[in-house]
Amino acid sequence: MKKLFKPLFIFWAGFLCLVPVANAQVLGLELLDKKDEVKIDFKYAQGFILVDVKFNNSLPLTFILDTGAEHVILFNKTITDILGIQYEKRISLVGSDLEKEVFAFIARNITLTLEECKTVKRDIIVLEEDFLHLEEITGEAIHGIVGSRFFRGLVMEINYRKKKLKLINSEKFDSTKQKNYTKIPIEITGHKPYINCSLLNDKNEKIDVNLLIDTGSALPFLLFMESHPSLVLPKTFIKGNLGKGLGGDLEGYLSKLKELSITDEFKFTNIVTSFQPVPENFSEEVYRNRNGLIGNPILSRFDVTIDFVRNNLYLKPNKKYNRKFEYDKSGLTIYAFGANLDNFFVKDILENSPASEAGIQKGDMIKKVGFWPAHFYTLGAITRKFQKNEGKKIKMVLERNGHRYKTHIILRDMLNSKP
Incomplete structure (x- = not known):
């Protein structure tokens, strides 16, 4: 009988292969409406950052802030159908299980308003069918995700303790004021932030890995098993369901990794880690630039600043930094x-x-x-x-x-x- 494991946290990988939305070149700077910065309240629930969004100047909805995805995605097509929104074309997506093909529609020039921000128009992706049903697995009403392209050209500060998101004009951002922060260079690929880290496996081998900084993931740490020859399962593991992503359940393994080093200063030992197999017939092009992701249960141990313009990450440990990683012990x-x-x-x-x-x-x-x-x-x-x-x-x-x-x-x- 197939083993199933309760997900540590529900997982949205934000891992999509899709046709880029054309004509969506508006910089995130317009969100500020000529201000130097704006502050947005968010709710932190079940490992997700949830922000309120007024959709099409009418509906109050809740979206996940997801730096691990590029686009704005609406889960429930019924919403746009009721509003009479027209779709430009139907597209195919590869889900976060890296196998199942799902379908969605592109809707152009949809008005979106975040708290304290100027109303902007964006092209969005609308899923043909809501495969996630996140309300069931989080206990929260969640209608979609806001990807990192939405904030292009800005500096983003995330304060998990105060549940505050700050968007800053990059020209007004003064890095010298980031006192007690550690500055780390990152890559921005497809508008998404990646960081080079290292880890130790069971054989005490040091492995250099490239990881997505993913505020849309409620898993602490996930690795693609086939992305590096030394990324092998530890001896003790649980096989089953890692969580949910686009396309359905994510099958894989849960174990503990000996050590993850973000820098020489920031290291986590015996960290709960999800291992996701990559299908043999799946193109290496899709994941060759990354070995996995770091999600909110790790990121929330810091005050986080992402400079999408200068390709820098700033981290400052908060009071949660040394807390042990909690996970299910019931089955x-x-x-x-x-x-x-x-x-x-x-x-x-x-x-x-x-x-x-x-x-x-x-x-x-x-x-x-x-x-x-x-x-x-x-x-x-x-x-x-x-x-x-x-x-x-x-x-x-x-x-x-x-x-x-x-x-x-x-x-x-x-x-x-x-x-």
Whole structure:
């Protein structure tokens, strides 16, 4: 039976191969409306940076801020259909699983407004079908992504602690004011930022890697296994579902990497790492310039500044820098549903996990976690409960075929121990 693993965080790779949108050469500078800078509030939920966007001068929507994608992408075509928006042409995309072909439409000159920013017109990609259903797997209403091309020509500051995004006119940006920041050179390819790092594998081999700086990923760290001959799986790993991306579930492996070095100063040891296989028949051209990505669970340990003009990254550790990386120790994959996304069910279970040993089955409805009814929680709050320390006992009430039953889960670190 195929093993499934609850994603550490839901994953949007932002990895798209598509026809570039023509005539979309407007610089991000116009967002500032002649100001030196603007500040935008965001919500940080389930490892995603979520920003409010007024769509077509009418609809308030929520988009993921995604430096790992180039374009603005709308997930739900029903929105543009209702608004009577016309499409120029149908295009094909390669999803983040690197295999499945999906389809989308180009819509031209759509008005978009971010908080405190001038309303601008952009060409966008509209998915023919919403393959993601991110509301189920994040417990948040999410309608699309805003890619890095939207902010072209600007300097972007991300303060995860204050949940503030600052967009700065590059001509007004003074790098000397970046006190206590470490300046790191980066590459900008396809409007997306890449950084050269190094890692240590199980054999203590140092491997130089090129990684996407991906604010659209809620995974801490992901590697393409076939992108370097020394990127091999550690001895202890879990096979299963890494999360969701365009095109569906991302299959791969979860393990711990000995060390990731962003610089000599910033190193992470025993870091939870996702390993994604690349299909044998997939063109090397697509991933030859990168070996993987760094996502928000790592980036959020810093105050981050990305200078898209001068190709520099500035990092300053914050109070979260030394916190351990949390991940699921139950074996459950839980989805939210309902009008308020406060009902929950078991989507998948990892074999030989604490959840399977507790008798929980796929499709069971979660009615109570600990002392409180499940609807008192958000999906994120329930997820965090199952990331607690190994050995913690969590009581649950579930429902199967109309009948309720009680059980409990004893959390276990499945990357370090055996049942």
